[in-house]
Amino acid sequence: MNQADTVWILISTALVFFMTLPGLALFYGGMVRARNVISVFIQCYVVACLMAILWFVAGYSIAYGDTSPYWGGISKLALINITQESLSGTVPEIVFFAFQMTFAIITPVLVLGVFAERTKFGFVVLFSCLWMLLVYAPVAHWVWGGGMLADGGIFGETGVRDFAGGLVVHETAGVAALVIALVLGPRMYRGYAPHNPGMVMTGAAMLWVGWLGFNGGSSLAADALAGMAMTVTLLAGATASVSWMFWEYIKTGQVSLVGMVTGTIAGLAAVTPASGFVGPIYAIMIGIVAGILCQETMYFLRDKLNIDDSLDVFAVHGAGGIYGSMMMAALGVASWQAQLGSIAIVGAYTAAVTLVLVFFCKGVLGMRVDPETEEQGLDYAAHNQRAYDLES
Numbered sequence: 001m002n003q004a005d006t007v008w009i010l011i012s013t014a015l016v017f018f019m020t021l022p023g024l025a026l027f028y029g030g031m032v033r034a035r036n037v038i039s040v041f042i043q044c045y046v047v048a049c050l051m052a053i054l055w056f057v058a059g060y061s062i063a064y065g066d067t068s069p070y071w072g073g074i075s076k077l078a079l080i081n082i083t084q085e086s087l088s089g090t091v092p093e094i095v096f097f098a099f100q101m102t103f104a105i106i107t108p109v110l111v112l113g114v115f116a117e118r119t120k121f122g123f124v125v126l127f128s129c130l131w132m133l134l135v136y137a138p139v140a141h142w143v144w145g146g147g148m149l150a151d152g153g154i155f156g157e158t159g160v161r162d163f164a165g166g167l168v169v170h171e172t173a174g175v176a177a178l179v180i181a182l183v184l185g186p187r188m189y190r191g192y193a194p195h196n197p198g199m200v201m202t203g204a205a206m207l208w209v210g211w212l213g214f215n216g217g218s219s220l221a222a223d224a225l226a227g228m229a230m231t232v233t234l235l236a237g238a239t240a241s242v243s244w245m246f247w248e249y250i251k252t253g254q255v256s257l258v259g260m261v262t263g264t265i266a267g268l269a270a271v272t273p274a275s276g277f278v279g280p281i282y283a284i285m286i287g288i289v290a291g292i293l294c295q296e297t298m299y300f301l302r303d304k305l306n307i308d309d310s311l312d313v314f315a316v317h318g319a320g321g322i323y324g325s326m327m328m329a330a331l332g333v334a335s336w337q338a339q340l341g342s343i344a345i346v347g348a349y350t351a352a353v354t355l356v357l358v359f360f361c362k363g364v365l366g367m368r369v370d371p372e373t374e375e376q377g378l379d380y381a382a383h384n385q386r387a388y389d390l391e392s
Helices: 003-031 034-064 093-114 121-144 166-184 197-219 224-252 257-271 280-304 313-330 336-365 371-376 378-383
Strands: none
Touching (some): 003 034, 003 093, 003 197, 003 257, 034 093, 034 378, 093 121, 093 166, 093 313, 197 224, 224 257, 257 313, 313 336, 371 378
């Protein structure tokens, strides 16, 4: 065991969990109408709690067991045979387990952005539990657990390059959100601006801080690679913020706070798969591209296709992770065959399983709230609480 590595991964674990609670909860909560803030907060909180439990029970075993190239099996269910002396590389396996748990938590919480303001609470809970076990955990095994997309897998000696989750986290969450948006249909009140831009910025800033552990911790060591991953994370986020701001001004003649911080998240998502493989110059290039292309993806889905992905999960996270993964091949730090092939496989699998789960959960519990509840807001109708005295 290396004590320095262990301390760094413990710190990174706390940082990544901070991304979900409170970071993502505030980021999403500020985006919705004032009458739906509590519903967003409670969804983020309960899904985070349930994912932690399910990761312990079965998710970790599915992702990091060694049964086959396709799934990890049951050898590590409920951490069977894992003790404080068990090692994963240079750190205790229980530390590695906890670090990876935070990724399994935040990914389904990212998907929650598409449910905002119109989805039944029970559906959200059931879908999130099944989705983590049947989509996130298997894909994590394929890419990070020595599975079929890793080195020595179906793409040969050099497999996919995904340092911290461009495909495992961001593509899966984004594609799932896009599928759900198509089934769920647009909100009745989709024209409202975010009710609290300050809350959005606060959440985005927390996400950015936590992302240093998200990417830096994925080196799994306290070394120069971790330092470089943190550096390119800062640079890509900053560059994408600025490129989004300038592109938004060109498109609309205005600069918005919500737009700028959304650009930050797009840049962070795009650099995530590349953060262990590129230097500062490439990170800046990735940030410039992400700030423009993710914004164009958002406009295209919303204005041209009339798809109501409520909080732009696909445009920001899904597209960001995909663009970043493709740019790695374009920059020569990854194989085109492995990157494009893995994007296609992960996307197709995620879309297919998500669609099945959506209709299964819809059949069991129903999916969308009634029009009266949607008009009134989910805070009071579903949870008997209000975030504010004033309504918007």
